[in-house]
Amino acid sequence: MEDVGNPTSTEVLASSAVDSPEEEEVDDTPKELQSDPQPIQGSTWKEDSAVLEFMLCRKGDSKWEMGMMEQALPQPVKYHELLWRDWQDLAESPLAADQQFDFAVLSYNILSQDLIEQNPQLYQHCSPLILNWDYRWPNILQELQHWEADILCLQEVQDDHYREQVQPSLSALGYSCHYKRRTGRKTDGCCTCFKAQRFTLLAESHVEFFRPAIDVLNRDNVGLVLLLQPQLLEGTQDGCAAPTPLCVANTHLLYNPRRGDIKLAQLALLLAEVDKLSRNPDGSRCPIILCGDLNATPDSPIYQLVYNGVLNYNCLPAWKVSGQERYCTTPNPRVLPSPLWPDFLGISDCCQYVTHQATKVKDRRIYTRQHLLELRYCDYSLRRPEHLATIKGVTDKNPDPLGEPAHDILSYGVPAFRPQPLLLQHNLDLTSAYSHFLPAKGRFEVTTMTLGMGSTVDYIFYSAEPIPVRGTKHGLRFYQDTQLKLLGRLSLLSEEDLWAAQALPNPFCCSDHLCLLTRFSLDLSARAK
Numbered sequence: 001m002e003d004v005g006n007p008t009s010t011e012v013l014a015s016s017a018v019d020s021p022e023e024e025e026v027d028d029t030p031k032e033l034q035s036d037p038q039p040i041q042g043s044t045w046k047e048d049s050a051v052l053e054f055m056l057c058r059k060g061d062s063k064w065e066m067g068m069m070e071q072a073l074p075q076p077v078k079y080h081e082l083l084w085r086d087w088q089d090l091a092e093s094p095l096a097a098d099q100q101f102d103f104a105v106l107s108y109n110i111l112s113q114d115l116i117e118q119n120p121q122l123y124q125h126c127s128p129l130i131l132n133w134d135y136r137w138p139n140i141l142q143e144l145q146h147w148e149a150d151i152l153c154l155q156e157v158q159d160d161h162y163r164e165q166v167q168p169s170l171s172a173l174g175y176s177c178h179y180k181r182r183t184g185r186k187t188d189g190c191c192t193c194f195k196a197q198r199f200t201l202l203a204e205s206h207v208e209f210f211r212p213a214i215d216v217l218n219r220d221n222v223g224l225v226l227l228l229q230p231q232l233l234e235g236t237q238d239g240c241a242a243p244t245p246l247c248v249a250n251t252h253l254l255y256n257p258r259r260g261d262i263k264l265a266q267l268a269l270l271l272a273e274v275d276k277l278s279r280n281p282d283g284s285r286c287p288i289i290l291c292g293d294l295n296a297t298p299d300s301p302i303y304q305l306v307y308n309g310v311l312n313y314n315c316l317p318a319w320k321v322s323g324q325e326r327y328c329t330t331p332n333p334r335v336l337p338s339p340l341w342p343d344f345l346g347i348s349d350c351c352q353y354v355t356h357q358a359t360k361v362k363d364r365r366i367y368t369r370q371h372l373l374e375l376r377y378c379d380y381s382l383r384r385p386e387h388l389a390t391i392k393g394v395t396d397k398n399p400d401p402l403g404e405p406a407h408d409i410l411s412y413g414v415p416a417f418r419p420q421p422l423l424l425q426h427n428l429d430l431t432s433a434y435s436h437f438l439p440a441k442g443r444f445e446v447t448t449m450t451l452g453m454g455s456t457v458d459y460i461f462y463s464a465e466p467i468p469v470r471g472t473k474h475g476l477r478f479y480q481d482t483q484l485k486l487l488g489r490l491s492l493l494s495e496e497d498l499w500a501a502q503a504l505p506n507p508f509c510c511s512d513h514l515c516l517l518t519r520f521s522l523d524l525s526a527r528a529k
Contacts, residue, residue: 083493086491088488088489088491089487090487100521100523100524100525101232102521103230104148105291105517105518105520106149107155107250108153108154109156109252109448109458109511110136110140110157111136111513113158122450122512123505123512125452125503126505126506131505140510143515150198150199151228152194153250154190154192154193154250155191156188157179157189158188159181162177174195175193178191178204180206180207180222180223182220184210184220186220190223190224190250192224198230200228201226203277205225205276207269211345216261216264216265216340217345222251223273225270225274226248226249227248227277228245229243243522244287246289247286248288249290250291250292251266251292252295253292254295257295258334259318260301260318260321260336261318261321263294264321265341267306269347270290271351271428272351275428276352290461292458293457295322297457298323298436299323306459308477309425309427310424313422317335318333318336319333321336340424349425350426351425430462430463431461432459432460432461433459433460433461434460434492438494444456446494446514448504448514449504450512452499453495454494456492459516460518462484462518462520463484464480465480466479467480484520484522485521487520488519490516490518
């Protein structure tokens with residue numbers, strides 16, 4: 001099957017072949033603009049009537065009413081200038097066609113219809129007609145058809161819509177679909193699809209984050225992890241070793257900005273499952289691609305854990321974990337507990353399943369000399385207990401004539417006692433396919449927009465090799481591509497760009513998230529022995 005092309009410049013799709021959600025009126029549109037929308041063929045497409053009508057109907061100084069506030073909309077501009085998304089070619093030294101396996105990955109939160117109806121205050125700027133599922137799904141499907149990704153990682157896929165429309169439509173396009181609904185009464189879930197002609201399913205794991213006996217795992221979010229075997233085309237198998245399997249993870253973490261403890265526990269559980277499924281029989285690890293809506297910003301501790309592989313969560317307020325809030329509104333904010341989850345969960349602080357646990361001996365707190373030395377700088381060890389009997393030379397200030405003279409321990413300037421760090425770690429070596437910044441515009445990338453505020457919460461992480469660099473700021477790690485190489489990505493937009501298009505959703509993008517599209521290659525240059 002043909003691979004996805006790398007266009008030099010592409011645009012976000014307009015509305016699909018559905019009627020524009022406007023009231024009927026006399027059509028004074030020029031004849032050249034009254035033609036029906038044409039289906040996309042290859043990389044060319046035409047604007048449909050919904051887009052053109054939307055442009056023509058914007059007259060006067062319209063206002064965007066959002067609850068108690070009104071904000072003036074930007075001046076109308078042409079559609080081609082609104083949502084232009086360039087294809088960024090990142091390939092440095094491309095291999096021969098018979099030495100690499102190219103594939104494209106798309107991650108997209110398509111916005112559950114039930115969540116729209118449960119949270120109407122978030123979409124007051126939208127016409128009710130463009131929020132209708134019968135209007136949105138054809139547009140979303142057209143967008144998926146246009147990009148022709150080999151692997152789709154979708155979030156907020158509603159259960160009934162998956163059975164009746166999503167799965168049948170994508171299966172007709174050659175995808176093998178796998179779905180995990182959220183637990184409890186939630187009606188949406190995660191869906192991972194792959195081209196059946198390009199991949200074979202080796203293993204599948206449905207991850208449920210809800211654990212009734214654990215406070216930090218009491219929500220209904222889920223994850224989906226697939227182990228896929230790439231299928232080589234005829235003529236490329238000679239002289240090449242069989243390609244390594246590919247581990248693809250898809251998730252949607254809890255939204256609540258104040259419950260970062262839950263988000264960290266959910267992420268650790270997902271990473272443990274990825275660690276388990278990505279291990280090869282010989283102990284090595286196959287390449288990993290982790291997609292989804294993490295509900296965390298690039299400057300958050302959650303991102304730090306995924307990217308840097310380590311996080312010190314000691315005394316970390318829960319509201320700071322996701323980076324979604326810049327200040328705390330509660331007088332006594334929740335602090336992450338220690339340990340973050342109980343031992344019976346069976347997951348270590350290295351985000352791995354504990355398969356071989358040594359028999360634990362009860363800690364009797366034997367007060368040896370070494371144990372007391374470890375506590376000598378603790379605040380409580382420097383305080384004199386009340387009603388303590390005085391023993392000359394032992395518990396009073398008089399020195400012991402048989403030993404060294406007593407000294408005031410604070411006179412040496414010993415720093416105050418500092419608790420040991422509480423670390424969460426993983427050894428998956430993941431880096432982001434996106435840089436989260438637009439150098440040409442001097443703005444941050446945005447993947448979603450809620451109540452007029454844009455942020456990045458959607459990601460595509462992939463396996464890479466860390467580069468040892470000394471003296472890096474904030475403990476950041478640097479990576480270089482190895483067996484899995486990033487060839488390109490579809491550029492994202494800035495907050496200003498989305499403001500010009502009347503935020504999200506709009507008649508052009510029928511979700512409150514933008515899709516992420518990347519292209520990778522697996523190195524097949526290793527020769528079969």
